[in-house]
Amino acid sequence: MASAQVTGTTAQRPHAGGGAGSHGRARDWAEIQERMLVPLYQAVYRRLEVGPATSLLGLGCRSGLALLLAAERGAQVAGLEAEAELRELAEGRRLRVAGAGGVDRSGQSVPRSAYSLVTVFEELAYVADPAVLVLEAAALTLQGGHVVLAGWGPPERCESAGVLEVARRRSVRTPSFDPFALSSPGALEELCAGVGLRPAGSGRVSCPFAYPDLDSAVRGMLSTGLYGGAIEEWGPALVTKELEEALHPFVQADASVRMANVFRYVVAEQPR
Template sequence: MASAHGTVQAPDTEPGLVTPRAGARARDWAEIQERMLVPLYEAVHERLEVGPATSLLGLGCRSGLALLLAAARGAQVAGVEPREELRELARARGLRVGAVGAGPLPAPPTAHALVTVFDPSRLCADPRRTVREAARLTLPGGQVVLAGWGPPERCESAAVLEVARRRSGPRPAPDPFALSRPGALEELLATAGLRPAGSGRVSCPFAYPDLESAVRGLLSTGCYDAAIGYSGEVPVTKEVIEALHPFTHSDGTVRMTNVFRYLLADRPRRPGPR
């Protein structure tokens, strides 16, 4: 499907606290954590038959692995990512990734057949604005994909992510499971004028060769940024290690089973002239 090209923008962002280890965290995401979500990315691409006819925009694409997988299928891809250190890694992979703008533009500079938002809460304090922007950047008749964590009772990593909440101080850390409750993603679609077109659940185990890799990978997600900013890296790391003990095997490997959910939506075509 066709697309117009231009400078990609997205809603204003609250990317979290920038720590002195921001560059290292970004590399840990790209080298350790990002691949944990490959089953989710591939399930979405397979379900939507992503290929040479697809123009795809990834909002909040991080270091761009999902875009690389789509490009390998022949799709034309571009991304938007608020964190400079992650944008640089994506661009080093040969991807076209822009920064997030100061706010929504009066008219869409770019439109795509498919817009993916693999973490609607990450780009903006109000995920409804992110989804409205995704709809705005989608061609009429195109599709939007929202995805995120499944129910916490189906995700063993929930116990480890709880450390971020406990250590974040008086300003609560964003809840990674806020949109996992029944109907939450559907409500976001309704506010953006999008029509639900299917959904799915995907198993995404978090598996690491050792405890050090597990800690580095989890801290790279951004979920712990507020906790580290408030409590310090050493106490947070210590609690994460303790929380990982039930999932650490005798050979030193770490594995947690998790479920992620995705929701597909259509942007209705504009009615033709009478």
């Protein structure tokens, strides 16, 4: 496998008012929210037949659940994650995850710059210029290998859209990035084509957000990092109150909370 230093673009990303690690919410992400995207991870891995022959890099891998699922399939995995709290949780899962400059906790670089699969499952919603991130993903992919980009589906298909609106409405001085900015038809494919990748398929996956109670739902949504700017401007009490109000229509008879959502992914090939 080709070897070179992993670039630091991902580690230097500007977050939408702070990542999932901000305000001490990394563990809520790992314990509550991350599992909501398991159907997306598994759908991609099934489609690409991820297994022992796969070398996988997760860009913006967060606390590493997607990497862990790929490793269980036999893949060789590594990750890049900017948030130190999230990176520590991933390392607790015995995953090799690097931060700034592609350096892991032991001080060693993650050197493999050519992977058969590079995934960008959550990161696109957190960067100011997604094209730069996709260019990085392409540069780290073997010829004939694949890049996977994923994001929210159309807002009209996502019941969480109104809950996420709290972040936009309350982030005045620190505008939040729009998580649905790339949900329009062809947007992800255009990003791939712009860096020379060849689209090789796409799919939509149902990812319901389900929580045992309202408190877990609030903690889970806050852990996404999309509410960081709102919290900084208005404080956690007000943002939490508005989140509870926005979540109220989705509270079930047993006090659990459930929101139907659709996520979309695109598979692109690095030409030989």
